[in-house]
Amino acid sequence: MRVRAIGGIMSLFPPASCARLIVKIGSALLIDTDGAVRREWLTGIAADIAARTKEGQQVAVVSSGAIALGARRLGLAKGGRASLEDAQAAAATGQIALSQVWAEVLGAEGLTAAQMLVTLDDLEHRRRYLNAAATLDRLLSLGVVPVINENDSVATAEIRFGDNDRLAARVAQAAGAGGVILLSDIDGLYDRNPSLEGARHVARVDRIDAAIEAMADTGSASGMGSGGMVSKIAAARIAGAAGANLAIASGRTPRPLSGEARHTLFVADKGASARKAWLAGGLTAKGRLSIDAGAVKALGGGASLLAAGVTGASGDFQRGDILDIAGPEGRVVARGLSEYPAADVAAILGLGREAQEAALGYAPRSAVVHRDHLVLL
Template sequence: MTIARLADLADPALAPRLVVKVGSSLLVDKQGQPRRAWLQGLVAELAAARARGQQVIVVSSGAIALGSRRLGMKGGGRASLADAQAAAAVGQIALAGLWADLLGAHDLAAAQILLTLEDLENRPTYLNATATLGRLLDAGAVPIINENDSVATQEIRFGDNDRLAARVAQAAGASAVILLSDVDGLYDRNPRDPGAIRIETVQGITPEVYAMADGGSASGMGSGGMTSKLQAAEMAGLAGIALTIGSGLVDAPLARVIDRGVGTLFLPVRKAGAMKAWLGGRLRLKGSLVIDDGAEQALARGGSLLAAGITAVEGDFARGDLVAIRRKDGALLGKGLAEYDAPACHQLQGRPTSEHQAILGYAPRSAVVHRDQLVLL
């Protein structure tokens, strides 16, 4: 049995482990103060989920907003990278204390984990995070996770907690992700437009689904928009994880999503193995390999990427780096670990395997990207 409707998110048999993401505009008001009464209601819902046998992880925004108020910063702490890093350093203390206090009222222990993009892009630290999350949940704690904004840079960061939530769900082996935000789901157009219709269920993220997205965060306080939520759904789906978008602009938001069915449920279309799900969720691509139709068909049949099917090599990457595999029109087809660096790929592109040893001067590898180190999206 698998999750098929929003009501299934309350079933411990179908959703034994949940990730709930809370956006900045929900946690902090316009004056930079915690929305404590609303949070008390949400925590009561999380405690109820625990009581019925579900494990819960919270991905919480709000550190920058809380810290900027305490430091008296203009622009909500986002005027510069230095402001954001400083505000986050102060705000994380307040944020952790807030969650610890509220969960403690239900006799639940809060555990803080701060992550950077690099922590989850690197395989050993990703596995360390997996082990830590598992142990905390088994011990009865509620992990409270946020991006480590005090050390993250603009070049090396998730940039929003939607994708972080999906990545954490992969690492934790979660069944579902619930993104609470300032919208109550995906609409077929901008929800402010007259006649906009909320989509109840989506199976597979297609270009047509992305075309429905509206770019920004409505509150101006957070960093994500609908596009980042769709990217999160795509990442979660690759690991066989369902993802839901629901509004947190109400009291008891989980009940509105689960009991009343107000939200959009994204169903995974397939489940990749753990290694391939990790590859598919990685965000830092070092280059691209553009392939022809024959190579695309071979990949669809489960084959490796051979040099003969490569029509262009883009970027400067080393052996073992993650590269994009793209169609001729630039559309992203998949991701994989390169078996050669960029100069060698330039030498080999379009050439049959029988010529590789003469070109390279050494015994060639079996493929440019081996099927075991490649995931199609």
């Protein structure tokens, strides 16, 4: 762990090693306390993006702010978050205004903006994810700056990202980006709540472990956004699994992308295949398998998950659905695609191959979750 490093955030993401960059901007940076767009600040961001594109870097923006902006226009209490219905109405009203502002500030820099509104299902279902990825790829290759947000006007409490931190990381996966910058009202990770005496800023995280997760605080400092440090660490996990470095940086300066912004850099893993990165970054699972210690060890060695090592199953899943796989202590250690529906998994728990055939009435498959469709977490 290294502490208190300050430096230019863009030096972490040079075009030579980061051809595509995702920049997420929080509500508190875009919208002031009166609910109006901070246009002068946004103009500076647009200039920074233009400078990056001139150097050959392709940039996409994940932009918060629609609910806060719409709530002001509609006169809704609690920033539009008093109820799901208010949030949906505020999002529908604010999104059109927000996209217009982005089009104007980017257009002034000679850039074309495109709007993409996505839901959780768009990035959790493999075929829809690939469609979104294809659209992003084409827009970026054309020199367009996609401006992306969750489609809060139709999202429900149960089926939504809930914060744009994790959305930005999933977009990075879909776009094949090498880096993610989360601009926020906080300047990175601290070893405890930064309001506490003696809190130390953490400049670099090479591995997200239990100690790092324990540092997270769930609050949003402004009260305007929906994500806290927990969501940002979750985003770093998702981005890292896809081989993208992620930085949490303060946006409380006029030109945070080109100036000296304090930050925390989360260093990416080596990177899994595209399909395994998608699995690792998923936020929903249809079911859960519990496995014994022997199976945990076998998975760590690159093996498939066999029925003999499965001690329990829950959820109403079908073949091909995503499952969380938990070890004896209850911690999720892997995720993968089920080779069986839930009823068949229940019938073969703990059984060897010959006993499986007798229980199922047909020749069993080679594994409950095959190693080609499994990723360790």
